[in-house]
Amino acid sequence: MASKKPENMSFEDTISELDQLVDKLENGELALDDALKKFERGIALARSGQAKLDDAEQRVSILLNNSDTEALSDFTDSPE
Numbered sequence: 001m002a003s004k005k006p007e008n009m010s011f012e013d014t015i016s017e018l019d020q021l022v023d024k025l026e027n028g029e030l031a032l033d034d035a036l037k038k039f040e041r042g043i044a045l046a047r048s049g050q051a052k053l054d055d056a057e058q059r060v061s062i063l064l065n066n067s068d069t070e071a072l073s074d075f076t077d078s079p080e
Helices: 011-027 032-065
Strands: none
Touching (some): 011 032
């Protein structure tokens, strides 16, 4: 089964897969090449998860900082 691109996954799926990868890497029974591939995938998942968290934080900040009298401004997605 082909892995989804991290940017196309939900935050929850990203964290779930990252947890599974960490468990496999901590087990220590992987060949070096497999461990490196899983590490690379883990880095991609961690970066994607962080970007999703940053996006959510920006949205919450916008909602909390806007008052009823201020003009609404466009929300711009952060580059991934």
